[in-house]
Amino acid sequence: MSNKDKINVGILAFHGDIEEHEEAIASLGFSSIRLKYLEDLDNLTHLILPGGESTTISKFLDKTGIGKAIQKRAKEKTLQIYGTCAGAILLAKEVETQYPVSNLGLIDAKISRNAYGSQIHSFETELNFKPTKQNFEAIFIRAPKIISHSDKIDVLCEHQEEAMILEQDNVLISTFHPELIRPAIIHEYFLSK
Amino acid sequence: MYNKSGVELAKMLKNGVIMDVTNVEEAKIAEDAGACSIMALERVPSDIRKDGGVARMSDPKMITEIKKAVSIPVMAKVRIGHFVEAQILEALEIDFIDESEVLTPADPKLHIDKTQFKMPFVCGCRNLGEALRRIAEGASMIRTKGEAGTGNIVEAVTHLRQLHGEIRDIKNMDKAQLVFAAKEMGVSVELLELVQKEEKLPVVNFAAGGVATPADAALMMQLGAEGVFVGSGIFKSSDPQRMAKAIVESVAYFDNPKKLAEISNDLCSAMPGLEMETLDTKMAERGV
Numbered sequence: 001m002s003n004k005d006k007i008n009v010g011i012l013a014f015h016g017d018i019e020e021h022e023e024a025i026a027s028l029g030f031s032s033i034r035l036k037y038l039e040d041l042d043n044l045t046h047l048i049l050p051g052g053e054s055t056t057i058s059k060f061l062d063k064t065g066i067g068k069a070i071q072k073r074a075k076e077k078t079l080q081i082y083g084t085c086a087g088a089i090l091l092a093k094e095v096e097t098q099y100p101v102s103n104l105g106l107i108d109a110k111i112s113r114n115a116y117g118s119q120i121h122s123f124e125t126e127l128n129f130k131p132t133k134q135n136f137e138a139i140f141i142r143a144p145k146i147i148s149h150s151d152k153i154d155v156l157c158e159h160q161e162e163a164m165i166l167e168q169d170n171v172l173i174s175t176f177h178p179e180l181i182r183p184a185i186i187h188e189y190f191l192s193k
Numbered sequence: 194m195y196n197k198s199g200v201e202l203a204k205m206l207k208n209g210v211i212m213d214v215t216n217v218e219e220a221k222i223a224e225d226a227g228a229c230s231i232m233a234l235e236r237v238p239s240d241i242r243k244d245g246g247v248a249r250m251s252d253p254k255m256i257t258e259i260k261k262a263v264s265i266p267v268m269a270k271v272r273i274g275h276f277v278e279a280q281i282l283e284a285l286e287i288d289f290i291d292e293s294e295v296l297t298p299a300d301p302k303l304h305i306d307k308t309q310f311k312m313p314f315v316c317g318c319r320n321l322g323e324a325l326r327r328i329a330e331g332a333s334m335i336r337t338k339g340e341a342g343t344g345n346i347v348e349a350v351t352h353l354r355q356l357h358g359e360i361r362d363i364k365n366m367d368k369a370q371l372v373f374a375a376k377e378m379g380v381s382v383e384l385l386e387l388v389q390k391e392e393k394l395p396v397v398n399f400a401a402g403g404v405a406t407p408a409d410a411a412l413m414m415q416l417g418a419e420g421v422f423v424g425s426g427i428f429k430s431s432d433p434q435r436m437a438k439a440i441v442e443s444v445a446y447f448d449n450p451k452k453l454a455e456i457s458n459d460l461c462s463a464m465p466g467l468e469m470e471t472l473d474t475k476m477a478e479r480g481v
Contacts, residue, residue: 014445015229017204036445051205053265056227060445085205099224099264113264119288120311122198141202142266142288180201 007191010035010044014060016052016086017179024184030191036060041069046080046191049087051141051177054113057086058101067104074106080170081106082190088173089113089144096147107171108150109163115145127164130156134185138164138176146175156189199313199333202266202288203397206230206334206420210410210441211399213237213424216255217262223427226437230266230289232422233259238295238342239425239464242474248296250278253285260287268315273480274300276309283312289334290314292327294479295341295424304480307331317401319352319477321359322378324394329380335394337418338477339402342425344466346403346412348477353400353416363389402477405430405463407443407456414447425464432461 011021013034025032025048032048035041047070049057061067073079083091093105096112116122122141129136138159146163149155157165157174165174165186170193178186209229214220215237223231235251236244250271260267266288271278273292278299282290292305294317304327307314313333318324324335337356339349363385366374371389375382387395400418404410405426413421421444430436439456446452469475 013208015207015209015227017207019207020204052207052209053205053229055224055265056209056229056441059227059441097264118260118286119199119202119266119313120283120286122202124198139198139201141198141205177201177205180204 007046008044009033009046009048009191010040011048011050012057012066012087015056016050017177018050020177020179021048021050021084021187024179024187025191027182027184028188028191035066036064038065038069041066041073044079046082046193048190049081049083049090050179051085051087054086054089054101055099058090058103061090061104062102067102071104071106074104074170077170080172080190080193082172084174084177084179085141085143088175091171091173107166107168107173108153109146109166109173110148111175112145112147114142115147116140116143118142125159127157127159129165129185129189131189132185136181136185138178139180140176143175195308195331196311196313196333199289200396202313203315203334206266206399207397208444209420210444211268211420211422212427212437213422214259215428217258219428219433220259220263222434223437224263224265226434227441228265228437229420230268231259231263232268232270232291232424233287234270237425237428238476239344239429240342241295242342250275250281250296253281256282256285256287260285270296271305272296273298274303274305276305279305279310279312279314283310287312292316292332292480294338294476298479304330315399317477317480318356319481320355321363321388322380323481324356324398325378325380325384325388328394328396329384332396334397334399336399336401336422339400339404340469340472341402341476343403343469343472344405344426344429344464345469346405346409347469349400349403349409349413350416352402352477353413353418356398357417360388360393364392404440405466407439407453407460410440410443411447411453414444420444429464430461435461436463
């Protein structure tokens with residue numbers, strides 16, 4: 001990570017665990033900005049869509065035009081994008097949900113929202129991050145589930161044969177919250193892209 | 194903290210608005226407006242205030258119907274100290290239990306031992322001592338109480354400023370002062386040391402009790418709340434749909450006065466407000 005000066009990290013900052021991502025990024029020695037205004041997207045090399053409620057975040061993506069602008073930058077391959085939990089839902093091509101969210105369709109995966117049920121079914125488990133072969137404790141909070149995905153995308157982490165982290169070119173998603181893990185190994189991987 | 198996944202769920206609610214709803218239709222309006230969670234209850238606080246009598250946990254039927262109707266997390270209230278109401282809500286598998294002073298307390302002294310539950314709890318506070326005692330009992334999230342059902346932000350401001358003022362005081366204390374403060378507050382030195390180290394509560398802190406306008410919500414955020422509960426303020430306004438959307442936007446753009454001006458412009462009538470001096474019951478004084 002020698003190119004610190006060339007990296008501009010933004011965190012989509014309408015709702016959700018924005019500070020937790022900021023802290024994860026800061027723990028790696030990087031700073032970040034909060035993205036709320038369309039014009040601020042231009043300077044970014046890396047963008048994080050945080051955890052929270054995808055219904056809430058989705059409304060702001062629509063209303064501000066930031067959603068469309070992210071799609072454009074993603075297709076030009078000029079932006080690295082990472083979505084955790086709600087962020088993963090918003091990046092998926094297909095979403096199974098009771099309430100429609102306008103997902104950006106940037107990764108060939110189908111995700112089911114709140115697939116494990118209500119809060120009482122939230123759980124913690126040890127996972128292995130394949131690129132660095134590191135083990136870590138992951139916490140799944142009202143988590144979504146990746147139901148299916150294209151064979152062409154990389155599964156970077158799985159649990160009981162379910163994909164938990166997927167990567168397709170410049171788009172990375174996790175169904176849980178690596179921003180709560182230290183060392184922030186998955187954020188480190190994202191920033192090295 | 195005791196309930197790790199509850200503490201983490203509260204983090205996902207941050208920078209969001211949790212709205213009181215009394216039926217499926219209101220729940221859908223809240224979800225549509227961008228609420229990050231809803232509180233299912235039979236009467237909003239202003240009606241509880243008006244009706245008088247004993248306010249209890251809502252009928253499981255209405256809570257279940259609301260839970261089925263929305264995709265966002267659902268909270269519901271139990272009376273302070275009423276652990277059987279909490280057991281019932283846990284059996285319903287909602288997402289968060291609010292042990293709330295808005296309902297009539299069941300126990301004049303004790304709160305629920307929240308460590309006996311898998312379900313996370315949010316509790317109210319007026320100051321740091323109340324917040325830390327609730328956390329010691331197992332609360333996963335704190336909300337400053339304000340004065341519910343009044344449409345008057347003055348108590349919400351008072352409690353939030355009090356809490357943050359005390360946290361600032363703790364920051365500069367030496368060990369002897371911490372031990373004394375712990376004794377005064379009736380909390381452990383360890384918990385106070387944690388606050389000193391983090392310079393904040395160890396759980397997420399929302400503001401509540403009196404938010405009636407987008408400006409009120411933004412005021413709470415600028416004073417350091419991590420999100421906002423709106424009780425009567427939405428569905429007692431003249432246009433709940435617009436008010437709900439406006440308050441969600443005001444929390445996202447809390448630090449941008451131009452946007453707040455746009456959001457507040459020609460909105461609708463806010464709920465009628467009450468002066469503190471006219472109140473028969475101060476709900477915030479319950480459960481200390």
